[in-house]
Amino acid sequence: MAYSEKVIDHYENPRNVGTLDKEDANVGTGLVGAPACGDVMRLQIRVNDNGIIEDAKFKTFGCGSAIASSSLATEWIKGKSIDEAATIKNTQIVEELNLPPVKIHCSVLAEDAIKSAIADFRAKQAARLALEQA
Amino acid sequence: MDAFDTLGLEPRFDLDLAEVEARHLALSATLHPDRFAAAGPSERRMSLGKAIEVNDAWRVLRCPVRRAESLLVRYGVPVGETLEPRPSQDLLIEMLDVREELAGARRAKDKAALTRLATQMRAKEAATTVALTHGFSTANGQTAKLEALLPELGKLRYFRRFFEELDAIEDELLS
Numbered sequence: 001m002a003y004s005e006k007v008i009d010h011y012e013n014p015r016n017v018g019t020l021d022k023e024d025a026n027v028g029t030g031l032v033g034a035p036a037c038g039d040v041m042r043l044q045i046r047v048n049d050n051g052i053i054e055d056a057k058f059k060t061f062g063c064g065s066a067i068a069s070s071s072l073a074t075e076w077i078k079g080k081s082i083d084e085a086a087t088i089k090n091t092q093i094v095e096e097l098n099l100p101p102v103k104i105h106c107s108v109l110a111e112d113a114i115k116s117a118i119a120d121f122r123a124k125q126a127a128r129l130a131l132e133q134a
Numbered sequence: 135m136d137a138f139d140t141l142g143l144e145p146r147f148d149l150d151l152a153e154v155e156a157r158h159l160a161l162s163a164t165l166h167p168d169r170f171a172a173a174g175p176s177e178r179r180m181s182l183g184k185a186i187e188v189n190d191a192w193r194v195l196r197c198p199v200r201r202a203e204s205l206l207v208r209y210g211v212p213v214g215e216t217l218e219p220r221p222s223q224d225l226l227i228e229m230l231d232v233r234e235e236l237a238g239a240r241r242a243k244d245k246a247a248l249t250r251l252a253t254q255m256r257a258k259e260a261a262t263t264v265a266l267t268h269g270f271s272t273a274n275g276q277t278a279k280l281e282a283l284l285p286e287l288g289k290l291r292y293f294r295r296f297f298e299e300l301d302a303i304e305d306e307l308l309s
Contacts, residue, residue: 033226035288036215038295040229061233061295105215 003064004098010068015075018057020044025128028121030113034105039066043073043113047121051081058113065103069093069110082118137191137204145208147270151196158192199294202266202287209273211280218284221292225285229292233299240303248307252300259293262286 003011022029026046033040039062046055056074060067072093077085093099093107138145141157165185170178194200203213232251239247265286273279 031223031226031230033221033229033292034215035218035221035284035291036213038229038288038291040221040226040233040292042230059230059234061230061299108216 003068006097007064007068007099010071010097011064014058014067014071016057016071016078017059019059020046020055020057025124026121028117028119028124030116030118030120032109032112032116034062034066034109036105037062039063039106039109041066041070041109041113043070043110043117045077045082045085045117045121047082051083053077053080053082053085062109063103063106065097065099065106066109068097069099069106070113072096073110073114077114082121085114086118088114135187136208137194137201138208140187140191141195143195145205147198147202147205148267149195149201154192154195158188161188198263198266199287199290202270202283202290205270206280206283206287209275209277209280211277211284213284213287218288221288222285225289225292229296232296236296236299236303240306243307245307248300248304252297255293255296255300259290259297262289262293266290 020027020029022044024046026048028045028047030043031040032043039060041058041060041062043058044056045053048054056078058070058074060070073088076088088111090104090107090111093110094104097107099107136145141154141161143149143154143157162185165181165188167178167182167185170181173181194204206213232255235247236251238244239251266283269279269283269286273283
């Protein structure tokens with residue numbers, strides 16, 4: 001199966017590979033995996049006080065489509081508010097990267113990763129708020 | 135007809151691989167095209183189709199992941215993306231760590247680290263194989279008990295990916 005040019009570009013020049021400090025209160029971490037293929041994807045966001053994602057990093061061990069999907073996801077969410085980022089759908093990733101049907105689950109994984117990073121950040125914020133009010 | 139039926143073997147996870155190999159060879163010999171040289175076109179086509187089926191069945195049964203998948207499907211437990219539970223966070227953290235260590239060993243061309251990681255993962259793979267063997271032999275075809283084996287199968291797939299990556303790195307460091 002041939003990869004699209006956009007997938008190859010993200011695979012060969014992945015954007016935003018790396019790690020953010022997961023203990024940082026402003027950092028949300030999403031760790032997701034696909035049991036049927038053995039892929040693992042970590043996506044992290046750093047959110048500023050205005051709720052804007054000022055940085056995003058990923059690390060993916062998986063096929064080219066999984067790497068491209070997470071690379072694209074970090075590119076898209078940077079500069080967005082967490083509410084906006086939460087609306088990104090896997091179908092947009094499929095369209096942008098021209099993923100074939102057998103690789104759609106890679107885009108689902110990327111959408112899940114964004115959502116779990118946001119959920120992790122929100123849980124941290126809620127815990128901090130609870131602590132401040134206590 | 136699944137891989138077990140094709141090779142005429144009892145459906146179980148802890149197959150004797152030597153027996154699988156022997157069945158494959160015996161059946162392949164009876165289906166060899168040379169034996170059908172004088173046969174009519176439809177018989178030749180049928181024997182060829184059967185020979186391909188036998189080869190496929192052998193590939194399925196000699197691979198622990200595919201063997202487990204075949205058993206689950208046989209007893210009505212669907213496998214595949216979206217049909218299986220999500221991997222646990224513990225497994226994902228462990229696999230992310232070990233894959234990062236593997237990538238580090240590759241960059242450093244650290245063969246001792248590769249050996250250490252391989253040993254560590256072989257032990258985990260062996261433990262998972264034991265769990266699956268026990269699980270399949272005690273499930274007696276009960277769906278709930280078989281479904282409970284899906285996370286173990288997931289682990290096996292993650293370990294397989296690890297070993298594929300390790301093999302590629304070892305080849306790269308040797309060349």
